[in-house]
Amino acid sequence: xxxxxxxxxxxxxxxxxxxxxxxxxxxxxxxxxxxxxxxxxxxxxxxxxxxxxxxxxxxxxxxxxxxxxxxxxxxxxxxxxxxxxxxxxxxxxxxxxxxxxxxxxxxxxxxxxxxxxxxxxxxxxxxxxxxxxxxxxxxxxxxxxxxxxxxxxxxxxxxxxxxxxxxxxxxxxxxxxxxxxxxxxxxxxxxxxxxxxxxxxxxxxxxxxxxxxxxxxxxxxxxxxxxxxxxxxxxxxxxxxxxxxxxxxxxxxxxxxxxxxxxxxxxxxxxxxxxxxxxxxxxxxxxxxxxxxxxxxxxxxxxxxxxxxxxxxxxxxxxxxxxxxxxxxxxxxxxxxxxxxxxxxxxxxxxxxxxxxxxxxxxxxxxxxxxxxxxxxxxxxxxxxxxxxxxxxxxxxxxxxxxxxxxxx
Numbered sequence: 001x002x003x004x005x006x007x008x009x010x011x012x013x014x015x016x017x018x019x020x021x022x023x024x025x026x027x028x029x030x031x032x033x034x035x036x037x038x039x040x041x042x043x044x045x046x047x048x049x050x051x052x053x054x055x056x057x058x059x060x061x062x063x064x065x066x067x068x069x070x071x072x073x074x075x076x077x078x079x080x081x082x083x084x085x086x087x088x089x090x091x092x093x094x095x096x097x098x099x100x101x102x103x104x105x106x107x108x109x110x111x112x113x114x115x116x117x118x119x120x121x122x123x124x125x126x127x128x129x130x131x132x133x134x135x136x137x138x139x140x141x142x143x144x145x146x147x148x149x150x151x152x153x154x155x156x157x158x159x160x161x162x163x164x165x166x167x168x169x170x171x172x173x174x175x176x177x178x179x180x181x182x183x184x185x186x187x188x189x190x191x192x193x194x195x196x197x198x199x200x201x202x203x204x205x206x207x208x209x210x211x212x213x214x215x216x217x218x219x220x221x222x223x224x225x226x227x228x229x230x231x232x233x234x235x236x237x238x239x240x241x242x243x244x245x246x247x248x249x250x251x252x253x254x255x256x257x258x259x260x261x262x263x264x265x266x267x268x269x270x271x272x273x274x275x276x277x278x279x280x281x282x283x284x285x286x287x288x289x290x291x292x293x294x295x296x297x298x299x300x301x302x303x304x305x306x307x308x309x310x311x312x313x314x315x316x317x318x319x320x321x322x323x324x325x326x327x328x329x330x331x332x333x334x335x336x337x338x339x340x341x342x343x344x345x346x347x348x349x350x351x352x353x354x355x356x357x358x359x360x361x362x363x364x365x366x367x368x369x370x371x372x373x374x375x376x377x378x379x380x381x382x383x384x385x386x387x388x389x390x391x392x393x394x395x396x397x398x399x400x401x402x403x404x405x406x407x408x409x
Contacts, residue, residue, distance in 0.1 A: 002167040003035045007135065007157035010044035011174035012231035013077050022231060023084035026130060030090055035125045037164060039135040039157040040081060042073025063108035067147045074134035082132050092130040095121065102138035107287055110149035111138060116163040133160060151212025158215045162222035169226040176230035177238035178210050180402040181255040185390045188403035192253060196243035199253050199345055202379045206256035206343040243347060251348035252355065252400045257393050259386055261339040262314040264321060265306040268331025271298040275328055276305060286320045288313050292374045292383060308383060311337055340389035343381040344396060356380050362399035368392050
């Protein structure tokens with residue numbers, strides 16, 4: 001008998017038929033004698049619908065109230081799934097994030113988990129019941145509902161697996177694993193059998209929608225081995241675990257695309273110590289996540305600083321930047337949307353040269369201009385016009401032969 005944590009995403013529980021299908025899958029595991037803690041997302045489309053409703057009333061709703069609203073999506077799912085399990089004879093009990101003991105910090109809409117007290121969950125499992133936990137949510141010290149940000153149900157599942165010391169964590173979604181790139185863009189993309197945490201972390205942070213990056217960070221920190229697999233079939237998925245020596249033989253593991261990019265350029269920044277610090281300290285205080293940063297060569301005592309943020313945070317970033325820019329005497333601030341980030345990832349890049357040259361060559365052959373570049377030990381990312389996003393992914397994927405039949409992924 002194993003203690004298993006399972007997570008089902010929004011598409012997997014997207015309607016009553018799929019919720020019934022998930023219930024039958026859970027029953028098969030339960031009938032084998034396993035203890036099951038199941039984390040679920042809101043039904044597909046629910047979160048977007050709730051956000052839309054809030055913004056129709058107020059373009060920028062209060063974040064605390066927005067979290068209270070969004071958390072209801074998962075609560076609908078846990079109740080429906082528990083009812084479905086009862087209907088087929090499986091004892092089950094639903095838990096909100098707060099009842100599951102998930103304590104977060106006070107940052108609304110993207111809170112961080114501070115602690116989990118699993119006593120109630122463990123006691124319920126000991127009674128032979130399946131525990132159904134609302135993902136994406138927790139509770140802060142003041143007792144208010146908080147949410148963990150987009151994809152936060154993944155984090156809920158990984159964190160529960162860590163604190164419960166689960167034997168395995170299964171992430172069920174509408175795809176049957178992690179692919180070399182999005183198969184909807186490149187039909188010949190291939191499923192990757194296994195990834196190390198660092199590769200999965202880069203792919204998640206660079207636009208792969210299979211996993212939320214913070215959940216992968218959490219898994220790496222606590223050594224939680226997890227498998228990404230489909231809730232629609234019984235195929236083996238992609239296992240994410242500690243790095244092994246043979247993983248490095250694959251130079252590029254995959255190509256990621258993130259369309260959710262925006263750029264802010266602060267022009268005419270006085271080229272003096274401390275001015276850049278003031279800009280980015282203010283952004284950090286507002287919990288705005290910065291990705292790429294480029295500063296040009298100083299001319300006549302001033303310089304331009306460009307940086308990228310997610311489109312959702314563009315408005316907040318502008319509100320922070322504009323008064324700071326005026327205060328320190330900058331000449332202008334400009335914001336731009338319509339950008340995308342294309343990245344190649346692979347731990348084999350540590351020991352192989354020429355990856356950047358091949359990537360840039362692939363883009364040049366298609367006449368695609370690169371606006372910004374960022375690198376790490378195992379990834380190279382470029383910012384381009386969103387107009388060419390899919391063409392760029394296909395070109396780079398083909399350049400590295402990731403769809404070839406003899407490719408070992």
